[in-house]
Amino acid sequence: MRTRAVRDGTDWLITGTKTFITNGTTADVALVFARTGGPGHRGITAFLVPTDTPGLTRREIHGKLGLRGQATGELRLDEVRVPDAARLGPEGGGFRLALATLAKGRMSVAAGCVGIAQGCLDAAVGYAAQRTQFGKPIAGHQLVQQLLTAIAVDTAAARLLVWQVADLIDRDQPFATEASMAKLFASEAAVRAANNAVQVFGGYGYIDEYPVGKYLRDARVATLYEGTSQIQQLLIGRALTGVNAF
Numbered sequence: 121m122r123t124r125a126v127r128d129g130t131d132w133l134i135t136g137t138k139t140f141i142t143n144g145t146t147a148d149v150a151l152v153f154a155r156t157g158g159p160g161h162r163g164i165t166a167f168l169v170p171t172d173t174p175g176l177t178r179r180e181i182h183g184k185l186g187l188r189g190q191a192t193g194e195l196r197l198d199e200v201r202v203p204d205a206a207r208l209g210p211e212g213g214g215f216r217l218a219l220a221t222l223a224k225g226r227m228s229v230a231a232g233c234v235g236i237a238q239g240c241l242d243a244a245v246g247y248a249a250q251r252t253q254f255g256k257p258i259a260g261h262q263l264v265q266q267l268l269t270a271i272a273v274d275t276a277a278a279r280l281l282v283w284q285v286a287d288l289i290d291r292d293q294p295f296a297t298e299a300s301m302a303k304l305f306a307s308e309a310a311v312r313a314a315n316n317a318v319q320v321f322g323g324y325g326y327i328d329e330y331p332v333g334k335y336l337r338d339a340r341v342a343t344l345y346e347g348t349s350q351i352q353q354l355l356i357g358r359a360l361t362g363v364n365a366f
């Protein structure tokens with residue numbers, strides 16, 4: 121749902137709902153992007169809203185596929201009154217702020233996905249060496265090696281894309297499109313890697329005795345938050361062509 125903020129004297133009144141907010145039930149302050157003007161980028165303003173402000177309610181989301189150790193909240197803002205001092209940056213400057221924040225967030229999601237993929241590789245290689253079927257370790261079956269190879273290549277490629285973004289940041293160069301590329305590839309690669317790791321583990325991949333089932337559940341959300349894979353593709357496509365296909 122859209123979040124809107126309207127001026128009321130020297131204050132702002134903010135109304136809206138945001139369903140999935142990481143640590144939303146524990147945070148002391150919420151960073152809220154609200155529409156304060158007409159359509160388009162310049163109509164969005166950022167606010168820092170203390171979560172104990174009257175009108176702001178929140179509840180914990182239960183029943184997630186993965187990330188079960190992390191609190192996810194739903195925040196509802198019903199005419200939440202904040203002073204103009206709660207505005208972060210200029211009026212209408214929220215979109216620019218969001219882009220800068222999201223680009224680094226995408227880089228960190230991508231880096232986390234490299235960690236998941238590497239965990240899948242380590243677990244799958246280790247299991248393939250010790251599990252014996254048809255008289256030899258399953259690592260000696262060509263089709264199992266194919267699965268391991270796919271995980272390794274996905275992991276290495278994702279890592280290099282993340283390092284590319286890190287290098288650009290270190291050199292103070294623009295990195296938003298490269299962060300989208302890294303996030304798109306690494307999140308999809310982590311899901312593929314975890315899925316392939318479950319396959320290497322056979323039935324044991326499907327139960328909690330080994331970690332790869334959890335890796336799959338945890339990786340899945342990475343293609344959804346900080347901009348879905350489709351949104352990353354639209355961002356990259358726009359950067360390539362100059363045409364906005366949103």
Ligand SMILES: Cc1cc2nc3c(=O)[nH]c(=O)nc-3n(C[C@H](O)[C@H](O)[C@H](O)COP(=O)(O)OP(=O)(O)OC[C@H]3O[C@@H](n4cnc5c(N)ncnc54)[C@H](O)[C@@H]3O)c2cc1C
Pocket residue numbers: 139140141142143184187192341344345346347348349350351354366
């Ligand atoms: C556990 C969890 C934690 C999260 N934490 C946060 C958080 O802390 N902060 C935060 O801001 N967000 C967070 N998110 C993400 C956020 O809540 C939304 O889930 C996310 O922005 C996607 O929006 P949506 O779920 O409404 O999907 P929708 O926007 O309804 O998308 C549904 C589908 O349509 C596609 N789609 C939508 N628009 C287009 C388009 N223009 N072109 C092509 N395809 C399109 C999407 O890619 C997707 O496949 C979190 C999500 C989860 C699951």
